[in-house]
Amino acid sequence: MKKKLINFIVTLIIAIILSQFLPWWHVMVAGFVSALFFSLDRAAVFFIPFLAVFLFWMTYALWLSNANDFILAEKIAVLLPLGGSWIVLLLVTGFIGGIAAGVSAILGKQCSMLVKR
Amino acid sequence: MKYFKLPLTLVLTLVVFTGLNSKFGSIPPMGKFLSPNEGFWQNEQDENLNSTMQIIGLEHEVTVHYDEHLIPHVFAQNNNDLYRAQGYLTAKHRLWQLEFQTFAAGGRLAEILGEQALDYDRQERRRGMDFGAENALQKMQEDPETLSYIEAYRDGVNSYINQLEPKDYPVEYKLLDYAPEPWTIKKTALLLMYMTKMLAGRESDLEHTNALAKFGKERYDLLFPDFYDVNDPVISKETDWRFIDVKMPETPEDDTSLDSISITETIDKPHAQNGSNNWAVSGKKSYSGHPILANDPHLSLNLPAIWYVMQLATPEHNSYGATLPGALGIISGYNNYISWGETNATRDVIDWYKIEFKDESRKEYKHDGQWKKTTQRIEEIKIRNRETLYDTIIYTHHGPVTYDHNFKGDNAKSGYAMQWVGHIGGNNQRTFLKLNEGKNYDDYLDALKSYTAPAQNFVFASTEGDIALWIQGKFPNKWKGQGKFLLDGSNPKHDWQSFIPQEFNAHSKNPERGFVSSANQHPVDPSYPFYVYNDGYETYRNRVINDFFRAKDKFDIQDFKNLQNNNYNLKASELLPNIFTTMDTSSLTEEEQGILNTIKKWDFYSEIDQLAPSIWKSWWTKLYKIVWDEFDADSLSLLTPYTYQTIYMLKNHPQDELMDILSTPEKETAKDLFLITFKETAKELAQWKAKHGDYNWGAYKATYVGHLLQALPAFSRFDLNIGGDYNTVNAASKNHGPSWRMIVEMTSPPTGYGIYPGGQSGNPGSKYYDNFIDRWAAGEYMDLLFMQDQQDTKDIIASQTLTPQE
Numbered sequence: 001m002k003k004k005l006i007n008f009i010v011t012l013i014i015a016i017i018l019s020q021f022l023p024w025w026h027v028m029v030a031g032f033v034s035a036l037f038f039s040l041d042r043a044a045v046f047f048i049p050f051l052a053v054f055l056f057w058m059t060y061a062l063w064l065s066n067a068n069d070f071i072l073a074e075k076i077a078v079l080l081p082l083g084g085s086w087i088v089l090l091l092v093t094g095f096i097g098g099i100a101a102g103v104s105a106i107l108g109k110q111c112s113m114l115v116k117r
Numbered sequence: 118m119k120y121f122k123l124p125l126t127l128v129l130t131l132v133v134f135t136g137l138n139s140k141f142g143s144i145p146p147m148g149k150f151l152s153p154n155e156g157f158w159q160n161e162q163d164e165n166l167n168s169t170m171q172i173i174g175l176e177h178e179v180t181v182h183y184d185e186h187l188i189p190h191v192f193a194q195n196n197n198d199l200y201r202a203q204g205y206l207t208a209k210h211r212l213w214q215l216e217f218q219t220f221a222a223g224g225r226l227a228e229i230l231g232e233q234a235l236d237y238d239r240q241e242r243r244r245g246m247d248f249g250a251e252n253a254l255q256k257m258q259e260d261p262e263t264l265s266y267i268e269a270y271r272d273g274v275n276s277y278i279n280q281l282e283p284k285d286y287p288v289e290y291k292l293l294d295y296a297p298e299p300w301t302i303k304k305t306a307l308l309l310m311y312m313t314k315m316l317a318g319r320e321s322d323l324e325h326t327n328a329l330a331k332f333g334k335e336r337y338d339l340l341f342p343d344f345y346d347v348n349d350p351v352i353s354k355e356t357d358w359r360f361i362d363v364k365m366p367e368t369p370e371d372d373t374s375l376d377s378i379s380i381t382e383t384i385d386k387p388h389a390q391n392g393s394n395n396w397a398v399s400g401k402k403s404y405s406g407h408p409i410l411a412n413d414p415h416l417s418l419n420l421p422a423i424w425y426v427m428q429l430a431t432p433e434h435n436s437y438g439a440t441l442p443g444a445l446g447i448i449s450g451y452n453n454y455i456s457w458g459e460t461n462a463t464r465d466v467i468d469w470y471k472i473e474f475k476d477e478s479r480k481e482y483k484h485d486g487q488w489k490k491t492t493q494r495i496e497e498i499k500i501r502n503r504e505t506l507y508d509t510i511i512y513t514h515h516g517p518v519t520y521d522h523n524f525k526g527d528n529a530k531s532g533y534a535m536q537w538v539g540h541i542g543g544n545n546q547r548t549f550l551k552l553n554e555g556k557n558y559d560d561y562l563d564a565l566k567s568y569t570a571p572a573q574n575f576v577f578a579s580t581e582g583d584i585a586l587w588i589q590g591k592f593p594n595k596w597k598g599q600g601k602f603l604l605d606g607s608n609p610k611h612d613w614q615s616f617i618p619q620e621f622n623a624h625s626k627n628p629e630r631g632f633v634s635s636a637n638q639h640p641v642d643p644s645y646p647f648y649v650y651n652d653g654y655e656t657y658r659n660r661v662i663n664d665f666f667r668a669k670d671k672f673d674i675q676d677f678k679n680l681q682n683n684n685y686n687l688k689a690s691e692l693l694p695n696i697f698t699t700m701d702t703s704s705l706t707e708e709e710q711g712i713l714n715t716i717k718k719w720d721f722y723s724e725i726d727q728l729a730p731s732i733w734k735s736w737w738t739k740l741y742k743i744v745w746d747e748f749d750a751d752s753l754s755l756l757t758p759y760t761y762q763t764i765y766m767l768k769n770h771p772q773d774e775l776m777d778i779l780s781t782p783e784k785e786t787a788k789d790l791f792l793i794t795f796k797e798t799a800k801e802l803a804q805w806k807a808k809h810g811d812y813n814w815g816a817y818k819a820t821y822v823g824h825l826l827q828a829l830p831a832f833s834r835f836d837l838n839i840g841g842d843y844n845t846v847n848a849a850s851k852n853h854g855p856s857w858r859m860i861v862e863m864t865s866p867p868t869g870y871g872i873y874p875g876g877q878s879g880n881p882g883s884k885y886y887d888n889f890i891d892r893w894a895a896g897e898y899m900d901l902l903f904m905q906d907q908q909d910t911k912d913i914i915a916s917q918t919l920t921p922q923e
Contacts, residue, residue, distance in 0.1 A: 023283070024152030025134060060153035065161045072161040072288065072882030079292075079831035093151040093158070100133055100148055107130040110123040 031101035035108025046102040054098035166915035187877035204273025213287035222311035252542025274300035308443030317571035324756035343650035393460035396634035404673035408578035412458025422875025462572035466538035470606030543569030574635035586633035725815030869901035
């Protein structure tokens with residue numbers, strides 16, 4: 001459990017820091033690096049970084065959008081199309097970021113195993 | 118197994134990365150687009166207004182005050198700083214539109230949108246858009262003053278672009294996954310060319326040629342007369358033209374080229390409804406003794422709006438009004454001394470020449486009994502994710518051979534060349550720069566003199582009490598009939614011989630009647646010595662406007678507002694009474710009779726809560742189509758007769774053979790058509806009602822303002838409650854209408870009122886994106902804040918300082 005918490009926190013911190021410098025794929029770097037050093041087992045390899053980034057992107061997006069009454073989020077939710085619901089758009093945003101982080105974490109895990117052997 | 122896991126996950130990671138980083142069709146790159154740190158979430162904000170910005174090349178500080186509408190009031194110490202700031206601010210609030218419009222102008226959309234825009238791009242290149250812009254740029258560069266200002270504007274735009282990070286790009290860039298490029302002075306020329314196309318790019322010479330061949334001269338003249346039987350021209354009929362003393366070119370005897378055209382499809386024409394109203398009353402006719410001027414250009418209703426409103430001030434001049442992103446200065450507006458506004462002059466400034474090449478190499482063409490050399494212009498059309506296309510376009514002394522065997526034609530040894538005033542080039546930017554600085558009638562006239570295209574009816578009023586209207590543009594002085602039809606490119610007598618001297622352009626200053634006006638109608642009556650024919654002039658708005666001003670002695674601001682929002686449907690009023698007396702109603706069902714009774718009671722005002730305008734619209738659309746079914750059935754490119762003449766035919770030639778419906782064995786006459794289309798209308802409206810409810814005019818017309826990207830529903834506004842239709846003074850049709858309504862009373866300083874269907878911000882995430890639309894639809898105006906002192910910040914919500922970069 002502790003390992004999961006560490007991985008979660010490390011992923012989150014790396015993602016937040018890198019988001020200031022790197023494009024969208026900062027979450028892939030975060031997932032990869034945290035898995036490299038704090039690797040988990042089985043499904044947790046994917047789901048812990050997924051969860052960390054899911055929450056990070058959702059919160060970040062919510063913070064930006066809330067300050068502007070969701071004007072643009074509602075329009076983008078029409079465009080994509082998600083029925084005009086900014087809540088669904090937030091979930092999709094978190095989901096996309098999460099997938100990217102989770103998949104790169106699996107790669108990180110594989111690389112860490114290579115190093116250990 | 119475990120040896121496969123690593124490469125497998127590596128591949129998976131790469132797939133996810135690529136999948137989220139790339140655009141698929143119209144789907145944006147989802148990772149990039151949705152990431153809160155660089156995607157669209159970063160656009161979820163209002164403008165940042167309270168900041169100091171450093172701008173390269175500024176000489177002094179520039180102060181920008183924003184009022185509650187986000188209209189910037191710019192105070193600079195000199196013109197260079199002023200236009201630099203205009204460029205900067207336009208980019209700050211309208212960057213994507215600013216750039217996209219010039220891509221559209223120059224035929225570069227395939228770079229952004231890919232192969233789907235290729236046909237459009239080729240067409241624009243073949244229209245000579247880039248060629249014309251280069252010629253215009255050359256003329257602008259010859260004037261050091263204009264050059265220095267368009268360079269300042271360029272630097273201002275680029276100062277803004279250069280400090281952007283990808284996360285700051287307007288949302289459309291993120292959606293389409295591309296980045297802004299540096300602004301160049303050529304882009305200002307392209308934007309002006311775009312306006313020239315929009316307003317002086319409509320003609321139907323090839324269609325007229327086909328119609329003449331099909332119907333013969335007598336019938337053709339009945340359907341397409343040079344003048345209608347009613348005419349209330351821009352420059353009043355009473356004008357004495359005896360001061361014009363130039364020799365008119367003679368019509369060559371062998372002028373008839375009764376060819377029909379071998380192409381079946383012509384290039385896209387600008388919107389038929391592009392037009393405008395403007396008028397001014399003299400002090401004598403004004404409630405306050407000060408002249409009052411009004412302007413409302415009718416264009417496609419788009420978001421971001423075509424206009425961006427600004428106040429532009431230096432210690433020498435101070436002007437206010439609507440700007441066009443990409444062009445400098447105020448285009449329709451006023452300063453402390455004068456006001457000005459434009460409507461389209463709609464004159465024929467495009468002619469087509471049939472070109473005969475010596476052989477398939479097309480290196481020589483026939484002219485004046487000799488073989489003359491052609492030139493080639495190779496257009497490089499970049500296409501996103503595809504190889505660049507090079508289109509070789511042959512040029513003759515007339516202009517580009519638009520149609521040839523590579524483009525909509527089939528003959529390798531002939532083609533059709535386009536001659537267009539738009540290709541000649543001209544420093545049309547100067548006109549607006551000078552109007553911004555103008556102080557009186559002479560300054561206005563000086564500003565106009567060099568103006569070439571698109572020809573406009575420039576209305577004018579001054580605090581000194583003058584009103585005027587000049588129809589200004591560069592007009593070829595044609596022999597009677599020249600250029601109405603295809604011309605012979607080998608015959609030197611068919612060349613444009615000369616241009617109408619500027620001082621002989623039709624105009625009116627302080628006329629006896631106390632007002633000037635224009636609404637895209639015929640510029641003159643037949644007594645004007647130069648050849649002018651009906652090339653699609655509007656025939657309704659002008660009469661309503663002129664009748665309004667003839668009806669009483671004094672006019673106030675409310676009268677002006679009422680007139681701009683006037684929904685009287687003169688067109689309907691000229692046909693419906695005839696229908697009511699001639700149509701045989703004996704076969705109508707009870708329901709149909711009900712609909713007929715509704716429209717019979719109509720007062721001809723196309724108001725939103727009325728049913729009759731919807732009945733009329735549906736009925737007229739069907740009627741017009743069925744009258745001219747002979748045109749649709751023909752495989753040649755043809756133009757159906759204009760509305761006014763259609764109604765004229767229905768009323769005066771009801772038995773004409775064209776009234777017959779080709780697809781039926783019976784011989785129909787006008788009254789049969791009335792009945793047939795009425796029954797169809799009743800059916801259609803019943804269906805509409807079943808689906809949408811009452812077909813009152815507001816709901817039935819469903820006016821919308823569409824985003825520039827094919828009206829992306831998410832960024833557009835639909836179902837606006839606005840009355841009127843194309844032919845009413847309030848020319849609001851479905852997606853077209855008054856794009857900027859302005860009224861100026863020439864007090865000192867002038868008092869202005871204005872509104873437009875959009876908002877100052879180009880960002881769909883801003884509350885200033887579309888905040889004027891509902892007020893515009895309701896016919897309301899903003900009291901324009903014309904600041905006289907930059908210290909007086911009473912109604913200012915934010916201020917920004919632009920400072921020279923160290």
